[in-house]
Amino acid sequence: MTWLFVRLKLSLLRGGLRGDAGRQVGFAFSVAAAFLAAVAGFGLLSLIRLAPYGVAVDLVSAAFAMFAAGWIVVPLMAFGLDETLDPARLALFPLTTRQLATGMLAASAAGPWPLASLAALCGGVVALAHGVGGVLLGVPAVILQFAFCLTASRLVTTALSGALRSRRGRDLLAVAAIFGVLLVQVPNLLLNRGLSGDPTRILAAAGEVLRWTPPGLAAHAIADGGLIGVAELIVVAMSVVVVAWLWIAALRYALVRPDSSNRGGASVRRSPTGRFLPGGLLGAVVAKELKYARREPRARVNWISAVFVSAVFMFSLRGPAGAAGTWAAVGPVCLAAVVIGLQAANSFGIDGRSLWMNAVAFSTPRDLRTDLAGRHLAMAVVAVPLLALASLAAALAAGNAAWALVAAPTAWGVLGVAVGIGSITSVTVPYTYPERLNAFAGAAPGQGGQAFAASFVTMLVTGVLVLPIVLPVLLGSGWWAVLAVPYGLAAAWAGRRVAAKIGSARFPELLAAVSRPT
Amino acid sequence: MADAVRTHGLFKRFGPQVAVGGVDLVVPKGSFAGLVGPNGAGKTTTLSMVTGLLRPDGGRIEIDGRDVWADPVAVKANIGVLPEGLRLFERLSGRELLMYGGQLRGIPLDEVVRRADELLRVMDLVEAQDKLVVDYSTGMRKKIGLAAALLHNPRVLFLDEPFEGVDPVSANTLTEVLRRYTASGSTVVFSSHVMDLVERLCDWVSVMNGGLVVAQGPIDEVRRGRSLNEAFLDLVGVRGNGEDGLSWLGAPA
Numbered sequence: 001m002t003w004l005f006v007r008l009k010l011s012l013l014r015g016g017l018r019g020d021a022g023r024q025v026g027f028a029f030s031v032a033a034a035f036l037a038a039v040a041g042f043g044l045l046s047l048i049r050l051a052p053y054g055v056a057v058d059l060v061s062a063a064f065a066m067f068a069a070g071w072i073v074v075p076l077m078a079f080g081l082d083e084t085l086d087p088a089r090l091a092l093f094p095l096t097t098r099q100l101a102t103g104m105l106a107a108s109a110a111g112p113w114p115l116a117s118l119a120a121l122c123g124g125v126v127a128l129a130h131g132v133g134g135v136l137l138g139v140p141a142v143i144l145q146f147a148f149c150l151t152a153s154r155l156v157t158t159a160l161s162g163a164l165r166s167r168r169g170r171d172l173l174a175v176a177a178i179f180g181v182l183l184v185q186v187p188n189l190l191l192n193r194g195l196s197g198d199p200t201r202i203l204a205a206a207g208e209v210l211r212w213t214p215p216g217l218a219a220h221a222i223a224d225g226g227l228i229g230v231a232e233l234i235v236v237a238m239s240v241v242v243v244a245w246l247w248i249a250a251l252r253y254a255l256v257r258p259d260s261s262n263r264g265g266a267s268v269r270r271s272p273t274g275r276f277l278p279g280g281l282l283g284a285v286v287a288k289e290l291k292y293a294r295r296e297p298r299a300r301v302n303w304i305s306a307v308f309v310s311a312v313f314m315f316s317l318r319g320p321a322g323a324a325g326t327w328a329a330v331g332p333v334c335l336a337a338v339v340i341g342l343q344a345a346n347s348f349g350i351d352g353r354s355l356w357m358n359a360v361a362f363s364t365p366r367d368l369r370t371d372l373a374g375r376h377l378a379m380a381v382v383a384v385p386l387l388a389l390a391s392l393a394a395a396l397a398a399g400n401a402a403w404a405l406v407a408a409p410t411a412w413g414v415l416g417v418a419v420g421i422g423s424i425t426s427v428t429v430p431y432t433y434p435e436r437l438n439a440f441a442g443a444a445p446g447q448g449g450q451a452f453a454a455s456f457v458t459m460l461v462t463g464v465l466v467l468p469i470v471l472p473v474l475l476g477s478g479w480w481a482v483l484a485v486p487y488g489l490a491a492a493w494a495g496r497r498v499a500a501k502i503g504s505a506r507f508p509e510l511l512a513a514v515s516r517p518t
Numbered sequence: 519m520a521d522a523v524r525t526h527g528l529f530k531r532f533g534p535q536v537a538v539g540g541v542d543l544v545v546p547k548g549s550f551a552g553l554v555g556p557n558g559a560g561k562t563t564t565l566s567m568v569t570g571l572l573r574p575d576g577g578r579i580e581i582d583g584r585d586v587w588a589d590p591v592a593v594k595a596n597i598g599v600l601p602e603g604l605r606l607f608e609r610l611s612g613r614e615l616l617m618y619g620g621q622l623r624g625i626p627l628d629e630v631v632r633r634a635d636e637l638l639r640v641m642d643l644v645e646a647q648d649k650l651v652v653d654y655s656t657g658m659r660k661k662i663g664l665a666a667a668l669l670h671n672p673r674v675l676f677l678d679e680p681f682e683g684v685d686p687v688s689a690n691t692l693t694e695v696l697r698r699y700t701a702s703g704s705t706v707v708f709s710s711h712v713m714d715l716v717e718r719l720c721d722w723v724s725v726m727n728g729g730l731v732v733a734q735g736p737i738d739e740v741r742r743g744r745s746l747n748e749a750f751l752d753l754v755g756v757r758g759n760g761e762d763g764l765s766w767l768g769a770p771a
Contacts, residue, residue: 268611268648284621288610295609295650353605356571357666360599361622363590508573515605 001095005103009110025449034112041120048127055200057223058207060124064145064215067117071149072156101248108150118146125222133225137233144236145218151240155247158254214239268295281367285374286381292350293382298433299350302343307386310336314394327474328398329407333391334470337411338462340383341418345458346451346514347375347426349433353515359507368507369500372423376492379419387411406478409485413469416488418462420495425454427503432516447516465491520583522547522674522705523568528577530563537563539729540577545707545722547582550700552716552737553709554746555726556754561709562602564726565678568707569599581674595623598667600660602678608652612643612662615651616669623670630669637665642691657688664692668699675699677708681715693719713747727754 013027045063048056090100108114124145125138210216214236221229221236277283293299313332348355362368391407431447431454469487472480503510523545530538538560545551555561566572568579570586570593579586586593607615613634620630638647641661646654651662660680667675675696681689696719700706710716716723717737723746724734732753733740741749 268614268650270611270613270648279627280621280624284618288607288614288618291614292609351607353603354607356599356601356605357607357619358622359571360569360594360597361619363594508571511571 001099002103002106005107006110009107013111026447031112034116037113038116038119041116042123042126045120045123046126048123053223055203056127057219058203058210060127060219060222061207061210061213061216062203064121064124064219065210065213067121067145068149068152068215071117071153074153097248097252101244101251105147105150105154105244108154109146114150117149118142121145124219128219128223129225130223131225133229134222135225137225137229138222141218141221141229141233141236144233144240145215147240148214148218148236148243151243151247155243155250158247158250281370282374282377285371286378289375289378290381293378296350303382306336306340306343309339310390313339314390314397326398326403326406326476326478329391329395329400329403330410330470330473333387333394333407333411334414334466336390337383337387337414338418338459340379340386341415341422341462342455342458344376344379344419344422345425345454346431346433347372347423348430348510348514351514352432355511355514359511362504362507365500365504368504369496372426372496372499376419376423376496380415383415384412387415403478406473406481409481410470410473413481413484413486413488414462414466416485417465417491418458420488420492421458421461421465423492423495423499424502425458427499427506427510429454429457430510430513432514447513450513520547520580521545522549522582523551523707524580525564525568526578528564528567528579529575530560530567530572531575536729538567538574541726541729541731543568543724543731544734545705545724547705548700548703549705549722550696550720551705551707551722551724552720553707553724553726554711554713554716554750555709557711559726559754560729561726562678565676565707565709566601569597569601569676570594571599571601595670596673598670598672598675600663600667600675600677600680606651606659606663606666609650611648611650612654612658612665613638613647615662616666619666620669625670633669634665637668640691640695641665642688656683657685660684661688661691664695668695672704674705674707677706679710680708681710681712689715713745713750717741717746725750725753 045060048059048063051059095103109118121142125135125142129135129138207216211220217232217236221232223229224232277286293303310332313335351358358371362371388404388408391404391411392401395401395404395407429450431450469480469484473484521544523543525541525543528538528541528543530536541560541564543553543564553561553565563572567574568581568586570590573587581593581597584592607618610618616634616637617627617630620634621627625633638644641664643658643661643665646658651659654662660683664677664680667677680692684692693715696706696708720737722735723737723740725732725740733749737746740746744752
């Protein structure tokens with residue numbers, strides 16, 4: 001029975017690849033990446049052996065704990081990518097809960113990424129094992145740690161699967177997940193700013209805390225290699241059993257509980273902002289885009305991450321106080337403008353399958369041009385004040401508020417260039433945003449290449465095209481910034497014109513590219 | 519007088535698979551036409567190509583005598599579409615969806631408001647008009663989709679499975695609206711699996727099977743005295759009559 005589940009998982013993997021070269025390349029890439037990650041993970045963990053003994057134990061404990069955390073968090077964000085994950089699909093088969101549990105566990109261990117993490121975990125043995133006892137205990141320790149990761153991840157996904165199936169739950173988690181990722185960056189920022197204490201002290205404190213968690217115990221057992229290690233492994237094994245038992249209970253509960261997803265839903269306010277918008281197609285598109293920026297979780301995630309990445313630039317590019325010139329204010333704000341503008345590199349992605357409404361109404365390049373203009377205008381409504389604010393902040397941080405007067409127009413110009421280029425990539429390499437919770441995967445399965453190409457080309461071409469306006473400003477000719485806004489507007493206009501010509505001729509193909517099943 | 523819809527040798531393949539292999543679809547003006555066929559017969563592919571959403575690999579499509587792919591400006595203003603799969607702008611409310619659709623078509627705002635109010639009332643969606651489409655039930659989605667397709671008063675309406683998963687009350691509303699619409703001389707083409715419904719509503723039927731039109735004409739000619747269901751099963755060739763095999767089914771365990 002267990003073997004059947006593994007085969008089911010493998011045939012799902014194979015079925016997902018059939019007859020689509022793009023997906024096959026994507027899968028090959030994924031396997032290669034998993035292999036590299038396995039080798040790198042194994043290598044890095046093994047290298048810990050060179051560290052002093054105490055530090056090494058703490059480091060491996062931390063690494064094991066991070067694996068467990070990763071196993072819990074990643075499937076949550078990728079919920080729906082793996083058909084074997086959702087127990088509800090198997091509810092009708094006459095399986096005992098135990099069969100279901102072992103089967104799903106085995107199925108989740110099959111695949112390139114689980115195997116890669118198992119391989120990486122083995123590095124812990126190399127890092128910590130001293131003598132025969134260490135190796136002998138190391139193998140079961142790694143396997144138990146792996147089992148712990150799997151069961152813990154299953155427990156959390158199963159317990160939350162009811163919530164994840166409802167629209168509101170997914171919306172909430174998609175936005176909440178990004179804050180999780182952002183939080184991870186906080187220590188990084190603090191380190192950058194030199195506020196933290198001694199890293200070894202932090203590590204020791206972390207080791208202290210992790211010491212009695214299952215990952216910490218597993219790491220310790222390998223290091224110990226003796227009777228205490230055996231005792232520790234028994235504790236780890238028991239915790240795996242407890243987690244598995246909890247998981248089985250959650251599974252049983254999830255299988256008999258009614259699916260409470262998607263009922264109700266509150267009304268939205270009729271927005272008064274419509275009055276200020278121009279009528280007709282342009283106004284309709286602007287109004288829709290602004291609503292989507294607020295209501296669509298993927299759009300919200302895009303905006304939040306753009307703002308956050310900009311903030312990171314702001315902090316990390318700050319030179320030592322006093323030594324900065326205009327560039328210290330202009331540089332980060334321009335980067336922020338590029339990051340915000342990148343959202344326009346796949347303008348039609350968020351519309352996705354609903355884009356047909358535009359397709360049946362548009363018949364000339366002019367319609368498409370107006371549509372793009374509406375999208376750009378909506379983006380400008382949010383981005384222009386945002387960049388002005390960022391300029392002020394950066395200028396104050398750099399030591400002279402007047403520099404904001406240079407930074408803001410330059411950034412606006414850069415934004416114009418970015419959206420202009422973005423409108424061309426939007427029609428030439430469009431791709432589907434996944435509809436599920438997975439807010440961080442860039443594209444539908446098999447379209448990762450397009451997604452990468454779209455943002456990379458946009459970034460590169462924008463980087464080159466903004467040189468005429470940014471370079472003189474960076475070199476000190478602040479007055480040059482007055483040319484930035486007209487330059488940006490012209491670039492956006494030209495980009496829209498070219499994009500409309502290309503896009504109008506291949507609108508059915510564009511529609512197909514953004515409405516791929518995810 | 520030109521037919522409302524006429525295709526010549528319409529052809530589309532996806533990879534090695536021929537989805538539509540030379541379809542000659544005819545729908546006379548003012549008719550209430552049903553497009554029926556088993557799953558995979560090519561109904562959705564045909565409707566997508568006819569409405570300009572999918573590029574055909576070969577063949578010609580004329581709506582009211584104008585070529586869809588050569589003269590999209592004239593054609594697109596005159597057709598309304600409800601595609602399969604209920605793909606709508608999920609994060610707009612029903613009302614906002616209609617406003618967006620209307621303005622997309624260049625209808626003046628106050629006219630859009632007037633028509634949207636009426637459509638919402640007729641479709642019995644007044645209470646739900648400010649809820650997001652993502653929270654709508656299947657029947658509500660079909661109704662708001664039909665409202666969006668009717669808003670610009672098209673001459674020909676294409677509906678892909680408009681009654682699939684719709685409760686009887688909503689289905690009744692949909693059929694009433696469509697009846698009134700065709701009574702005024704406009705044309706409806708809809709695909710369906712439900713033979714009873716097609717028999718009750720349509721005066722013209724096209725039967726597709728395996729990517730081809732195997733029969734079409736006024737419904738009484740296609741039926742020839744049989745029920746439409748019998749006629750349909752004869753036309754597509756019933757695959758096995760359920761008598762062979764399965765001897766164990768229903769036998770005491």
